Amino acid sequence: MNKLISSVSPHVSGKRTTQNIMLDVVIALLPAAVASVIIFGWRSLLVIGVCVASCMLSEFLFEKLCRRENTVLDLSSVVTGMLLAFNLPVTIPIWQAVLGSVIAIVVVKQLFGGIGQNFANPAITARIIMMTAFSGTMTAWVTPEIADVVSSATPLAAAAKGNKDGMPSYLSLFLGTHGGCLGETCALALILGGIYLLARGVISWHTPVAFIATVAVMSFLCGKDVLYQVLSGGLMIGAFFMATDYATTPSTKWGKVIFGIGCGLITILIRFWGNLPEGVSFSILLMNILTPYISKLTQNKPLTGGVKA
């Protein structure tokens, strides 16, 4: 007679694993990846490949070095790599893309304890560091290969300068055929991915809806073109993919709503009154920092009834 297994209940578990959640995110990012190749050409694929590979490799090597359990197979580093690539201009020098990946994985994620422990979104933080370090190459926007506009400025940069001629049409904004980071321009692809994540239950609607609605309402109140503001910049990728990151955002429903509203407000502040044309990255990073406080504020109240001593 073989020995019976003894363990604490429950004796069954659900089908969800970290790996298949991350796989879902990768799948959700694929339409935007395809769009980037169509819009900006094959170099997008090279940048995405380089970022994914260097994220996976730096995760593998760092964990080896620290004798931590290897987590490359959970695919979270693939997600980080894709998101980072999506936040870079297609012309980015390869060595800078590699450096950005190492910063995302080693500095922002692993040094804080690895998956689930980092307080800031690795891809966003790495992007911001790169923007500060390589401001030239990080804003070297190129004209899309299939563009209908001549200007290579991003829609928001054009709008900030009051450059009416440089402003693309709504359709162009929706399809992403304008200047910008390689994965952030095609709103259509990102919304498709977002819907997939919602349908699969990977993310909840609270953050993206609160984020996008805040931007829309504030743009309206400030007398700006609402649709233009919503469709341009990194709002879609930010709202669906970055502001919904598990470790760095609140877990409760109201926490997510507050987080989304906060992101929307900061985005608007930066876009309309700041020196930068775009503020999605900064808004998410700043809200990441506030996450522990929001979590504390919106903690679930245990159902204790009228507590009896």
Added chain:
Amino acid sequence: MKLHGIRVPHKKNTAECAPVRMAVPASVTIPMSMHIGKPAKAVVKRGDKVKVGQLIGEADGFVSSNIYSSVSGTVQKVDEMTASNGAKIACVVIAADGQQEIFEEIVPPKVKDFDSFISAVRASGAVGLGGAGFPTFIKLGVKDLSKIDAVVINAAECEPYITSDTRTMLDKGEYVFKGIEALKKYMGVKRFIIGIENNKKAAVQKMQALAAQTDGVEIHVLPSVYPQGGEKVLVYNTVRKIIPKGGLPLDVGVIVINVTTLAFIAEYLETGIPLVEKCVTVDGSAVKEPKNVIVPIGTPIEALIEGAGGLKCDPAKVLYGGPMMGIAVPSLAEPVLKNTNAVIVMDEKEAKPPKTTPCISCGACLNHCPLRLDPRAIARAYKLQSGEDLEKLCVDLCMECGCCSYICPANRPLVQTNKLAKIKLREYAASKKAEQEKEEK
């Protein structure tokens, strides 16, 4: 407000299997502790002849329960055994003669009023058959009967696999309503609510048909969301009241009783035969033919499985009860207990524990806890051994339903941590109390 829960696969393979009576096993091992409270005291000795329904263990103290022989035969030994939780408990081993002669002194109890009703329930050896095993006479023995607004009859049966309560409703539905009549007559209860999950259509129909002929019985058809049958969850979903922490359903004017327990009491009032046999669902990936069987209490699991048609392959894990809250038994020699409603035998594949990976802070645990606890924060507080934090996080409220562990994509052993955290909290509370007393002196 809606309570959270999870969707689990129902696997009610045996819902249509009317229970079959199994051949009497060669011997039964009857533990003296099959209930919450003090173990019963064995009142037989080696060599004694016993018959079905004869007292072999007498309730010792208030919170305890009588135990009766489930077979006719000879007491082989009064021994000590290791229960599934590791505790040493006394047990009576009886060699069955296969005759199943009924003890001649058995007569239907004479019940005239509340007190004699409670004595009868006490004498029946009834305990919570849904799994908890709390002596039923204490639950029903309410001092102030006017406090009872309603009796909630728990027929949710939310665990996967188990169908023994479903069979009670289908095969002994009349007894459920006779039980209701008894509670009306002797306890003056006017409102009854039967809570059933909507995946038991036949049982719902039968209960509705019977309820149509009875005053004051409501059938609440509940969504099949686990843990619908958890006491706190069921009370909230039927009467919309939250049982206070550390309190009882009676604090919100409710008594919750399992449907099979109620039917058994009604049957006992008619026949006088105490709790000696159980309908047990035998199922799981290693079982050849899943079915419901009626077996004497004390039947070794090995004999139960054999009698139910045997196994397809070597068992890897065997459970008392369902896969969400069931207890893994250490060996196949463990007996069927009063509160055993199912025995689940898993093959290696089903029993294989999932790989635990680091927490990704997804919040699934805290967004699925019916009692709105934060298992992630509890795990952190436990790691830091902070009794203070555990107290704030109300870990003592946890009913160990298993939603958090089930839903966790990292497969963290959250229920296990909660159990450990509860022990830590008890230690902390005790030391805090001791310190306070010291200061007062």
